[in-house]
Amino acid sequence: MTPMSNPRSSFKMTAQRDDALASAGTSRAAVGKVSATDVSVFYGDKQALFDVSLDMPDRMVTALIGPSGCGKSTFLRCINRMNDTIPGARVDGKIILDGEDINDRKVDPVLLRARVGMVFQKPNPFPKSIFENVAYGPRIHGFADNKTELADIVESSLKRAGLWKEVADRLQAPGTSLSGGQQQRLVIARAIAVSPEVILMDEPCSALDPIATAKIEELIDDLRSQYCIVIVTHSMAQAARVSQRTAFFHMGAVVEAGATDEIFTNPRDTRTQDYITGRFG
Amino acid sequence: MTDAALTPAQSAKARARAESEARLKRRYRAEARFRFYGRAAIILALAFLVLLLGRIGLQGYSTFTDYRVSLPVQVNADRVDMADLGGSNFNLTVAESALALLGETDDPYGEASAEMMAILSGDMGFQILDRLREDPSLVGQTITVQGPMKANASLYYKGQISRDTEVGGRLLSDRQLDWLDELRERGVVSGGFNWTFLSRSDSTEPEQAGVWGAVVGSAMMLFVTAMLAAPIGVLAATYLEEFAPKNRWTDIIEVNINNLAAVPSIIYGLLGLAVFINWLAVPRSSPLLGGLVLALMSLPTIIIATRSALRAVPPSIREAALAVGASRTQTVFHHVLPLAMPGMMTGVILSLAHALGETAPLLMIGMVSFVPGVPETLTSAATVLPVQIFIWENASERAFHERTAAAIIVLLVFMVLMNLVAVLVRRRFERRW
Numbered sequence: 001m002t003p004m005s006n007p008r009s010s011f012k013m014t015a016q017r018d019d020a021l022a023s024a025g026t027s028r029a030a031v032g033k034v035s036a037t038d039v040s041v042f043y044g045d046k047q048a049l050f051d052v053s054l055d056m057p058d059r060m061v062t063a064l065i066g067p068s069g070c071g072k073s074t075f076l077r078c079i080n081r082m083n084d085t086i087p088g089a090r091v092d093g094k095i096i097l098d099g100e101d102i103n104d105r106k107v108d109p110v111l112l113r114a115r116v117g118m119v120f121q122k123p124n125p126f127p128k129s130i131f132e133n134v135a136y137g138p139r140i141h142g143f144a145d146n147k148t149e150l151a152d153i154v155e156s157s158l159k160r161a162g163l164w165k166e167v168a169d170r171l172q173a174p175g176t177s178l179s180g181g182q183q184q185r186l187v188i189a190r191a192i193a194v195s196p197e198v199i200l201m202d203e204p205c206s207a208l209d210p211i212a213t214a215k216i217e218e219l220i221d222d223l224r225s226q227y228c229i230v231i232v233t234h235s236m237a238q239a240a241r242v243s244q245r246t247a248f249f250h251m252g253a254v255v256e257a258g259a260t261d262e263i264f265t266n267p268r269d270t271r272t273q274d275y276i277t278g279r280f281g
Numbered sequence: 282m283t284d285a286a287l288t289p290a291q292s293a294k295a296r297a298r299a300e301s302e303a304r305l306k307r308r309y310r311a312e313a314r315f316r317f318y319g320r321a322a323i324i325l326a327l328a329f330l331v332l333l334l335g336r337i338g339l340q341g342y343s344t345f346t347d348y349r350v351s352l353p354v355q356v357n358a359d360r361v362d363m364a365d366l367g368g369s370n371f372n373l374t375v376a377e378s379a380l381a382l383l384g385e386t387d388d389p390y391g392e393a394s395a396e397m398m399a400i401l402s403g404d405m406g407f408q409i410l411d412r413l414r415e416d417p418s419l420v421g422q423t424i425t426v427q428g429p430m431k432a433n434a435s436l437y438y439k440g441q442i443s444r445d446t447e448v449g450g451r452l453l454s455d456r457q458l459d460w461l462d463e464l465r466e467r468g469v470v471s472g473g474f475n476w477t478f479l480s481r482s483d484s485t486e487p488e489q490a491g492v493w494g495a496v497v498g499s500a501m502m503l504f505v506t507a508m509l510a511a512p513i514g515v516l517a518a519t520y521l522e523e524f525a526p527k528n529r530w531t532d533i534i535e536v537n538i539n540n541l542a543a544v545p546s547i548i549y550g551l552l553g554l555a556v557f558i559n560w561l562a563v564p565r566s567s568p569l570l571g572g573l574v575l576a577l578m579s580l581p582t583i584i585i586a587t588r589s590a591l592r593a594v595p596p597s598i599r600e601a602a603l604a605v606g607a608s609r610t611q612t613v614f615h616h617v618l619p620l621a622m623p624g625m626m627t628g629v630i631l632s633l634a635h636a637l638g639e640t641a642p643l644l645m646i647g648m649v650s651f652v653p654g655v656p657e658t659l660t661s662a663a664t665v666l667p668v669q670i671f672i673w674e675n676a677s678e679r680a681f682h683e684r685t686a687a688a689i690i691v692l693l694v695f696m697v698l699m700n701l702v703a704v705l706v707r708r709r710f711e712r713r714w
Contacts, residue, residue: 085603087527114606124597126616136615137605187601194605 032096033058033228034079034198039093041074041083048074050253051093056198056245061220061229063239063260066249067275072232075249076200079230080116081109097198114141117191121203123183125175125190130167133175133186134158137194153193161189162219181212185219192223199223201231205238217242236276240264248272337693341686347475347488348438350401350464351427354378354409358421366413371406372398375426383463393456400434400457402488429477430461430470432487432680437461438472441683452679478687483653483669487680490673492691494655498568498663499637499695501656505572506579506636511629513576514583521584522591523613542581549578550645558646565647569659574646575636582635586628590621623710630703634696640667666692 032055041049049071056062056079064072074083081102083089095102102112114137125133134154137143144150154171158164163185167178175186184204191199201220205213220229220242233239239246240260247257248269256263256272267273355378361369376397380387387394405428413419429435433452436442442451444458453461464470482494525531553574557563563570594617602612618625643649648668656663664672666688673685 080604082600082603085599110606110608112606113604118600118604120597120600120604122597124595124601126598126601127620136602136607140605140607140611140615190601190605 032056033098034230035096036075036078037094037096039075039078039091039095041071041078041092042090043086044088048252049078050251052249052252052254054247054254054257056228056230058197058228059224059226060245061224061231061243062245062247063243064230064232064247064249065234065236065239065275066255068234070249071252072247072249073202074252076118076202076230076232079198079200080113080118082113082118084109114194115196116198116200117194117196119184119187119191119199119201119204122207123180123187125178125183125186127174127176129172130158130175130178130186131171134189134193137190141194143194157189157193158186160192160223161185162215162222163189179212181208181215184208184212184216188216188219188223192227196227198228198230201229203232203234206234213238236264248275250275334693337686337689340683341688341690343439343441344478344683344687345475346439346472347477348430348435348470348472349427350379350430350470351425352378352382352401352405352469353423354405354426355381355423356409356413356420361413361420363417363420366410369410371409372401372403374409375401375405379460379464382467382469383460396454396457397460400431400453400461402429402431403486404428404489429488432678434461435488436680438465438470441679478684479691482655483651483664483672485651487676487678487684490681490684492666492669492688494652495664495666495669495688496691496695497655498571498652499665501568501659501663502571502575502665503633503637505569505659506575507629507633509572509576510579510583510632510636514580514629515587515625517580518584518587518591519613519618522588523617524609538581538584542585545641546578546639547641547645549574550642552577553642553646564660564662566650566652566662566664567660568656568663568665570646571643571648571663571665572659574642575639578639578642579632579636582632583629586632587621587625590624590628591617593624594620619710623707626706626710627703630699630706634699634703637696637699638667638692640671643668644671666695 034056036052036054036056039049039052040047052071052075054062054075064076066072077083078091078095079097079102081091083091091103097112097115100107102116126136128136131151131154134157135150138150138153144153155164158167163182166182167173167186175183178186184207188199188204204220205216208216217238220231223229224244231239231243243260245258246260246263248255248263248267248271250271256267256269263272264276267276352375354375356374360374373391373394376394377387379397379401380393385393405426408426408428409424412424430438433442434457437451437453437458438461442453444455448454461470477489478491480493481489481491484490521531521534553570557570557573558565563573598616598620599612602616603609607615643665648664649672650662650664651672652662652664670685670688670692673681673688676682
């Protein structure tokens with residue numbers, strides 16, 4: 001079942017599951033695959049995020065929406081510690097992945113990023129062949145013992161990303177020779193090749209045309225069954241289509257978070273209402 | 282319609298249109314002027330380049346032909362002391378044979394033979410010496426020797442000295458000119474490509490002087506420079522750009538690197554003199570020493586070029602690699618460096634080409650000396666192309682001046698080849714999309 005054909009039913013399912021989650025109790029860590037508590041981010045003296053707390057459950061898509069510069073991408077980059085690579089950036093607060101604080105000294109950011117994959121706004125395949133793009137991650141993490149295994153990982157990753165049929169006969173062609181939408185799916189294949197548990201997507205469709213966007217959205221819905229997906233998006237329609245949970249960010253803080261259909265049909269905060277009805281942002 | 286018929290609004294509109302048309306015209310005129318200036322600048326620059334290359338070419342091309350004479354030489358037994366072969370005057374033997382060929386005899390004072398010796402290269406005397414050493418039975422026989430004409434005689438054949446040139450300027454007497462004409466008529470003189478110039482090293486005799494020693498010296502020195510400057514520069518730049526924290530210390534280092542790139546090259550020569558010669562006792566005038574000094578000189582340029590090549594790699598590639606769990610080192614070595622490679626190689630090769638043409642620091646470390654042989658090791662005395670040009674330019678003999686221009690041509694060819702390599706390398710790496 002694809003979400004495009006019948007989005008309502010999946011929303012209903014989500015809502016039920018959400019209720020179940022809500023009734024599970026107050027233990028936040030037990031609820032989310034990824035669970036952020038009071039996360040603040042500083043770039044030098046400037047504070048970009050203010051005490052953000054958010055649960056991102058497994059096998060669901062959590063959408064982060066909000067106007068430009070509201071901190072949703074900053075928050076996303078905390079989850080795989082990409083902010084570490086920015087000089088002068090400081091992250092406070094707790095982010096728990098499977099009961100483990102990812103900012104703990106014992107957690108190696110390089111290994112963390114293998115568990116938390118990321119897809120960027122602009123497709124950024126390596127300037128190498130399609131095969132090499134997907135094979136790079138498994139190779140540096142030593143996932144494959146020989147060439148056949150590596151080829152198997154590449155094939156299954158491309159299949160899961162829905163790109164295999166289009167590129168099977170030209171795996172040695174440069175990754176950059178693909179179209180924008182294909183490149184973005186290649187990048188998703190690259191991310192899932194290292195068997196992550198969480199996939200972060202930073203406006204993955206904003207550089208794509210509507211048809212390519214539809215394909216990516218379809219793919220996101222397929223991937224939901226295996227991963228915890230967090231997606232930043234500017235398109236509220238997209239958030240409504242692909243996500244089960246939504247968090248609305250404003251001025252570096254979470255205004256409202258909850259089940260997607262709840263947020264879109266019955267927002268509790270007036271700012272959320274104003275934003276989703278297009279009155280600002 | 283008259284002006285009076287126009288309403289105020291209409292006339293204001295017409296005025297505004299006229300103004301905007303005038304503005305447009307001024308804009309087009311400004312653009313046309315600018316284009317003209319640009320073209321004029323390019324034409325001027327090209328004209329100077331053509332003038333420079335043309336003059337060097339015109340002055341130097343004649344070096345690449347020379348005139349050789351082949352003479353039957355009667356090796357007179359009573360002239361040769363087999364006990365001391367080197368002590369015999371074989372040049373006189375050659376000159377006498379040449380005179381005999383022309384049907385003349387030497388006068389009692391030896392003036393004719395002396396004048397003949399002045400138009401035939403001493404190289405032929407050495408050839409006879411070598412052959413006698415190999416085979417002493419040649420004494421008393423007639424052997425054919427082939428060798429170059431003296432440089433002044435060649436200049437006469439090339440038409441750069443004529444009978445009209447005043448005697449003081451041509452250094453050849455009328456009698457010598459007569460002999461030269463006669464030798465040519467007898468067909469013993471032949472013109473050809475001047476292999477001597479490309480295969481020999483410096484000599485006090487212009488007809489025996491060549492650039493080979495300087496070419497080898499330059500190549501050795503450049504090898505040392507490349508082996509030191511390229512890896513050190515690339516590693517330093519990579520560390521500074523990709524790994525070093527951005528703080529006060531790295532800022533100071535960066536400012537100093539930029540300043541070092543602007544330090545006059547002769548200062549590096551002084552540094553080499555003080556540090557490498559006086560303190561570390563590196564042999565003077567050696568390719569090793571020159572290479573060390575030029576490596577120091579090239580380092581800042583290589584670091585700056587490499588850093589800008591690294592900076593040109595899109596950050597999205599770094600993010601992509603980090604996001605699949607590559608470490609910083611893996612990101613740099615697997616993705617960033619390969620992408621920056623064309624730019625880095627271009628920077629390295631261009632700064633090496635710059636080092637190839639550098640003269641001033643080498644003067645400070647004693648490379649400006651007469652080196653008649655090809656350097657055998659990195660520590661043996663050597664000269665390099667730009668210094669060879671400097672030395673020949675200061676020589677008094679007329680024939681050295683054309684050799685100066687010819688050496689410049691050789692140096693330019695060397696540089697063009699290096700730049701060609703730079704272009705090919707860039708193409709080669711860029712083809713990987």
